[in-house]
Structures are given as C-alpha cells and as structure tokens.
Amino acid sequence: MKKPGPVDLIRHAARYALNAAETLLPEWLPEGKRKGREWVATNIARGDRQAGSFxxxxxxxxxxxxxxSAAHGGDLVSLLAYLRGYGQTVAAREIDERLRLGLYQPKVTTTDLDSEQRRQVDQDQRRQFELEHRALKLRSQRLQEEKNREAARQATELWRMARPADGLHAYLVAKGVRPHLLRQMTQGRLIVPLCDDGRLVNLQTIMPSSEKRFLPGGRVQGCYSPLGKFTAGSRLYVCEGWATGATLHQNTGCPVVCAMNAGNLKAVALAMRERYGEDVDLVIAGDDDRQTLGNPGRTAACSAARATGAQVTFPEWPDDAPPDLSDFNDLYLWLFGQTKEICKV
Structure with missing residues (x-):
C-alpha cells in the first residue's frame, strides 16, 4: 500500500477534526459560542473587540x-494553522496528537545514533518540512490570486449595476455624512469601492443596520477607498473606516483614503508614500480605542506614521464626551456641528 503523502495526511486530519469540531473549537476559540450550525467567535489572530464577523x-x-479578506479557509487544519501562525503540516500533527489518531509515524529516535547521524536525521526532517510548507504555501497563494481576480471582476460588475447612493440612506443619516462616491443596490445596500493604485479590486457592502462585509476572496490589505482628488503638495489623510474618512473630507476639504481597518493602516500609508513620494503631506488620522486593551487604533496609527514619516492625529475629546467614542465621526456627531475644527495636527 502506498504511503500517504503530506497533503493526504492533512486531509485525513481535517476530516477527523471536523468530526470533533464541537470539542476542538471551544478549545481553540474559547470566547466563541455556537449559533445554529456555526461557531461564532472573536478573531484572536487580529485582536477582535467583539464577535460577529468571524x-x-x-x-x-x-x-x-x-x-x-485574507482570513478564510476550507477546513479546520487551515483554521488552526491561521490561529497559531504556523504551517498546515504542523497544525495537522497537533490535531493528530490531540485526537490520538496515529496518522503520523513517530519521528526517528536519535537516542542511539552518533552526533553525525543525529545531525543528518534532523537535517532531513527539516528539509522535508520546508518542502511541504513551501508547496502548500504556493498552492494557497495561487488559490488566493484566483479568488482576488474573481472578486475584482464581481466588484466591477456590481459597481456598474448600482446607482448613486441616496443621501437619506439610514447609514448616511446616522453618520451625518454625504454619499460622495458611494453607490447603492437593492434592499438598501450601500457599496464602498476599494481600490489598488486607482483600480477597483473589491467592495464593502454596508446594510441599513450598519453591518459590513467585503466580497468573498477580495483583496483588502494595501487597498483603500478614496475621497476627494489629490494634487501634488496637498495634505492627504489616511484613516480607518469610510464614515470617518467622509467626516474628515467634509470638515477639512482634504483628500482622504480609508484603509477600512486598523490592521490595514500601515499598508495603505506605505502605498500612498510610494505612489506620491514627498509630494504629499501625509497625516494618519487614527482611532482612539480608549476602552480596548492596548488601544489598537492608536497603536496602529502610530506604527503607520513611524513607517512613513507621516504626521499623526487623534480626536481631542471634550471633558464631557462619553468614553465609548473612538473616532473622528464619533467626535463630529458628539459636537453636533458646534465647531468645524475636528482634526488638529
């Protein structure tokens, strides 16, 4: 009988893991809970504040x-690899050991080998692991590229079909901003364009309830949603969410690019610096997540500013402002138009 290859072993581990999913998932994602036939949790790999999107x-x-958009997979082996930050072969071995499946043969015992033999065994095992990891990574990259292309095609088609957004849409009214470039589809769905070097590659859908989702498989990292037109020498703000960007653009008149989340701020800032060089007065307008451990918004903004030599600014809260406010749109809504100067550098 032919010995199972690395990919076969990973598939076997994934199948057994699925049978034990209701045991494994509470161990891997202890903050989650079961909703119907799904385990919903915070994404511990990127420091989620609350469950809902994962x-x-x-x-x-x-x-x-x-x-x-980069966080997705087809089985529990890939999930464990993502959460732990290592290759799928290592993840499959961990599942094998946890469930006592015996899929992987014990490693060669080196107790009775001399130093040169031990060195050769270790080298062979390390080389085999690297080859398996490289092959799986290449396959994953190719699959992701195919998904990126399909999402970009779908984004272009949906954008063409949609109409300009209604200024009285519930989300826009709640945020106190104009539609700008947004478009709208059926059932009150707003769509936000995500671009890479000016090319449409993805969309974020915003429901009237404010629930947000990207197109499956679409790119997000390094991509942005633009507001306003950039001219050489002008100031360019980089922020997280679209509503924050619209607020900044309306109150400063400056162009803004929205990174959509804190984890993307640095990548977008670097892309803007590479595209415009020193011709741009780059300012990172960060969120101030005062009630979240580690303040991820402020941390990400400062990191993006250091990496690009940009200025950084945060909301300046009035003494009586509620502590759960965190971004420039929150500040704008709280001030209710008392002042136009919401962003100071």
Whole structure:
C-alpha cells in the first residue's frame, strides 16, 4: 500500500477534526459560542473587540472573517494553522496528537545514533518540512490570486449595476455624512469601492443596520477607498473606516483614503508614500480605542506614521464626551456641528 503523502495526511486530519469540531473549537476559540450550525467567535489572530464577523461552519469546517479578506479557509487544519501562525503540516500533527489518531509515524529516535547521524536525521526532517510548507504555501497563494481576480471582476460588475447612493440612506443619516462616491443596490445596500493604485479590486457592502462585509476572496490589505482628488503638495489623510474618512473630507476639504481597518493602516500609508513620494503631506488620522486593551487604533496609527514619516492625529475629546467614542465621526456627531475644527495636527 502506498504511503500517504503530506497533503493526504492533512486531509485525513481535517476530516477527523471536523468530526470533533464541537470539542476542538471551544478549545481553540474559547470566547466563541455556537449559533445554529456555526461557531461564532472573536478573531484572536487580529485582536477582535467583539464577535460577529468571524465564524466557523460545524458542518463543513469552512471559516471566514468578513472583516479581513485574507482570513478564510476550507477546513479546520487551515483554521488552526491561521490561529497559531504556523504551517498546515504542523497544525495537522497537533490535531493528530490531540485526537490520538496515529496518522503520523513517530519521528526517528536519535537516542542511539552518533552526533553525525543525529545531525543528518534532523537535517532531513527539516528539509522535508520546508518542502511541504513551501508547496502548500504556493498552492494557497495561487488559490488566493484566483479568488482576488474573481472578486475584482464581481466588484466591477456590481459597481456598474448600482446607482448613486441616496443621501437619506439610514447609514448616511446616522453618520451625518454625504454619499460622495458611494453607490447603492437593492434592499438598501450601500457599496464602498476599494481600490489598488486607482483600480477597483473589491467592495464593502454596508446594510441599513450598519453591518459590513467585503466580497468573498477580495483583496483588502494595501487597498483603500478614496475621497476627494489629490494634487501634488496637498495634505492627504489616511484613516480607518469610510464614515470617518467622509467626516474628515467634509470638515477639512482634504483628500482622504480609508484603509477600512486598523490592521490595514500601515499598508495603505506605505502605498500612498510610494505612489506620491514627498509630494504629499501625509497625516494618519487614527482611532482612539480608549476602552480596548492596548488601544489598537492608536497603536496602529502610530506604527503607520513611524513607517512613513507621516504626521499623526487623534480626536481631542471634550471633558464631557462619553468614553465609548473612538473616532473622528464619533467626535463630529458628539459636537453636533458646534465647531468645524475636528482634526488638529
């Protein structure tokens, strides 16, 4: 009988893991809970503040983070690899040991080998692991590129079909901003364009309830949603969410690019610096997540500013402002138009 290859072993581990999903997922994602046939949790790999966008199917093992297009997979082996930050072979071995499956043969015992033999065994095992990891990574990259292309095609088609957004849309009214470039589809769905070097590559859908989702498989990292037209020598703000960007653009008149989340601020800032060089007065307008451990908004903004030599600014809260406010749109709504100067550098 032919010995199972690395990919076969990973598939076997994934199948057994799925059978034990209701045991494994509470161990891997202890902050989550079961909702129907899905395990919904915070994404511990990127420091989620609350559950909602990250879910794992108990029937198929498929998992997805709608707030991060790069975070998705088809089985529980890939999920564990993502959460732990290592290769799928290592993840499959961990599942094998946890469930006592015996899929992987014990490593060669080196107790009775001399130093040169031990060195050769270690080198062979390390080389085999690197080859397996490289092959899986290449396959994953190719699959992701195919998904990126399909999402970009779908984004272009949906954008063409949509009409300009209604200024009285519930989300826009709640945020106190104009539609700008946004378009609108059926059932009150707003669509926000995400671009890479001016090319449409993805969309963020915003429901009237404010629920947000990107197109499955679409790119987010390094991509942005633009507001206003940039001219050489002008100031350019980089912020997180679209509503924050619209608020900054309306109150400063400056162009803005929205990175959509804190984890993307640095990548977008670097892309803007590479595209415009020193011709741009780059300012990172960060969120101030005062009630979240580590203040991820402020941390990400400062990191982006250091990496690009940009200025950084945060909301300046009035003494009586509620502590749960965190971004420039929150500040704008709280001030209710008392002042136009919401962003100071």
């Amino acid at each position: 879910g794992v199917s108990l029937d198929t093992g498929r998992w997805n983070d709608f707030a991060d």
